[in-house]
Amino acid sequence: MxxxxxxxxxxxxxxxxxxxxxxxxxxxxxxxxxxxxxxxxxxxxxxxxxxxxxxxxxxxxxxxxxxxxxxxxxxxxxxxxxxxxxxxxxxxxxxxxxxxxxxxxxxxxxxxxxxxxxxPIAVLTAWHMLHTCDDVGAGQSVIVHSAAGGVGIAAVQIAKAAGAQVIGTVSNDAKMELVRRFGADHVINYETQDFAEQALKLTNGRGVDLILDAVGKPTFEKGLKCLAPFGHLIVFGRAGGLPERLSPMALMAKSIKVSGFAVTMIYAFRDIHRRAVDAVFRLAREGRLTxxxxxxxxxxxxxxxxxxxxxxxxxxxxxxxx
Ligand SMILES: NC(=O)c1ccc[n+]([C@@H]2O[C@H](COP(=O)([O-])OP(=O)(O)OC[C@H]3O[C@@H](n4cnc5c(N)ncnc54)[C@H](OP(=O)(O)O)[C@@H]3O)[C@@H](O)[C@H]2O)c1
Structure with a gap:
């Protein structure tokens, strides 16, 4: 072959x-x-x-x-x-x-x-972060970094389908229209704008409830700054390099959490995997996920x-x- x-x-x-x-x-x-x-x-x-x-x-x-x-x-x-x-x-x-x-x-x-x-990879990664690692829903806000990419554009649609306010980030203006078209409420060019400042403005100073971050070094620390109290940042990649070390003490003041996710471990959990596959195929059938x-x-x-x-x-x- x-x-x-x-x-x-x-x-x-x-x-x-x-x-x-x-x-x-x-x-x-x-x-x-x-x-x-x-x-x-x-x-x-x-x-x-x-x-x-x-x-x-x-x-x-x-x-x-x-x-x-x-x-x-x-x-x-x-x-x-x-x-x-x-x-x-x-x-x-x-x-x-x-x-x-x-x-x-x-x-x-x-x-x-x-x-x-x-x-499989883009959609299941996005779905599990939003619904297995977290439980995103109406009234919550989510930052999706690299929102025009494979995982990013899946996450924008799945978070939107759950009723969340979605803020997508991209590194060039040419990608912004696509992210808006797929449902993001706001799109920020994180190369030319400070996404943490913008996210705080967009949430009236409260911050966002969830951040999906596979960029790493350029976005991790800023992400912690714009998390709302009880907010959650999920690390699932490092396209922009490894983030700085983090002391757990830094999580206390706002009662925030940082977690990780790898889709490769999900097969050991058949029921969780089945639930995700059924959910994403249902969203596709309903025309809410492409x-x-x-x-x-x-x-x-x-x-x-x-x-x-x-x-x-x-x-x-x-x-x-x-
Ligand atoms: N943990 C898991 O289970 C899992 C599963 C799938 C994917 N991932 C991770 O999720 C991310 C997205 O994966 P994907 O396959 O859907 O790729 P993708 O988003 O379609 O393409 C990669 C994107 O990464 C962004 N990026 C940020 N900094 C970069 C840099 N220094 N060099 C190159 N690209 C950079 C770029 O978007 P902007 O420039 O617009 O930010 C680029 O378009 C990757 O980091 C990947 O490793 C993790």
């Missing part, structure tokens, strides 16, 4: 489009023929060797895709060949991927492979797509077509 393969750590230049052995079934797995593969910012960490999971050379990048099940191990009873599915799991930049059955989600009939590929596609590339051009997501100019999800 054709795949993107890399044999040394580095940037987009280490990825090579070439022949690679097709994966074989193992107990508890299925083989998926990938129709559409989605890119995650984490893929850029994976090929650099700085992601949670480390590569085993020669390795294939990629963490999610949508396609059709080609083969099913005898001990997997709930999935059948021919089913349209999406999944979260390593090695998706290829024509075929072997994936653990628990990582597979059956796609609703009406959902395209493009939306199916764009959904992920904009910021670009679609042939699989062979994965390096080009990585350069785009690293440039900070991409919006929504970038897709690869095998």
């Amino acid at each position: 054709k795949a993107i393969v890399f044999e040394r750590l580095g940037g987009p230049e280490v990825m090579e489009y070439r022949e690679f052995p097709k994966p074989e079934l193992r107990a508890g797995t299925v083989i998926v023929k990938n129709h559409v593969i989605a890119i995650n910012y984490g893929d850029t960490f994976f090929i650099r060797g700085t992601y949670l999971v480390k590569p085993l050379f020669p390795d294939i990048p990629g963490m999610e895709a949508a396609g059709v099940i080609e083969a099913v191990a005898p001990d997997v009873t709930e999935l059948k060949p021919g089913m349209r599915v999406a999944y979260i799991g390593m090695g998706s930049y290829a024509e075929y991927t072997r994936i653990g059955a628990s990582r597979v989600m059956v796609l609703p009939e009406e959902m395209s492979f493009e939306q199916g590929a764009a959904f 992920i904009p596609i910021g670009g679609s590339f042939p699989l062979a051009q994965a390096a080009l797509a990585h350069r785009l997501i690293e440039s900070r100019r991409s919006t929504g999800k970038l897709l690869l077509i095998p």
Whole structure:
């Protein structure tokens, strides 16, 4: 089969489009023929060797895709060949991927492979932060950093659907219209404006109840300043570098909390995972959750797509077509 393969750590230049052995079934797995593969910012960490999971050379990048099940191990009873599915799991930049059955989600009939590929990581990450790690609802305010990106634009819509006031941040004016169109009440360019000052103004000095922060160093400390009493800041990435160390004593005065989230641990909690999958597919069916596609590339051009997501100019999800 054709795949993107890399044999040394580095940037987009280490990825090579070439022949690679097709994966074989193992107990508890299925083989998926990938129709559409989605890119995650984490893929850029994976090929650099700085992601949670480390590569085993020669390795294939990629963490999610949508396609059709080609083969099913005898001990997997709930999935059948021919089913349209999406999944979260390593090695998706290829024509075929072997994936653990628990990582597979059956796609609703009406959902395209493009939306199916764009959904799992961005949408489940956003949903769990808003509804598993927190319980956002009407009367609350949320800052979504990098709101035009994959997780960001999902979070804007899910927070809005829950009735919250949503403040999105972006690093350039060109992304502002998209974030407004997808439901944000306010959008701040955090490169040219102090987002903490603006958020305090927008909430009449009270501050925001929840902040979703995967930027890190440039946003973390300012975020603490504009949290409301009992507010909550969730750290789920560090695209802009590691935040400064924080003393727990700094949380006392406003009774605020800081927590972390990684979507990769959620599979160990089947009921919580099921609840999220049902909720996000329901929102999609109701027309309240769609992920904009910021670009679609042939699989062979994965390096080009990585350069785009690293440039900070991409919006929504970038897709690869095998
Ligand atoms: N913990 C988890 O389970 C989990 C799951 C998925 C994603 N994530 C994290 O969530 C973030 C978003 O992921 P995504 O795949 O949806 O990507 P994305 O938001 O579509 O693209 C990355 C965005 O990060 C922002 N960014 C901020 N500082 C940056 C910098 N110094 N260099 C490059 N980009 C920078 C950019 O938006 P602006 O310039 O507009 O801010 C850029 O568009 C990433 O940090 C990722 O690692 C975590």
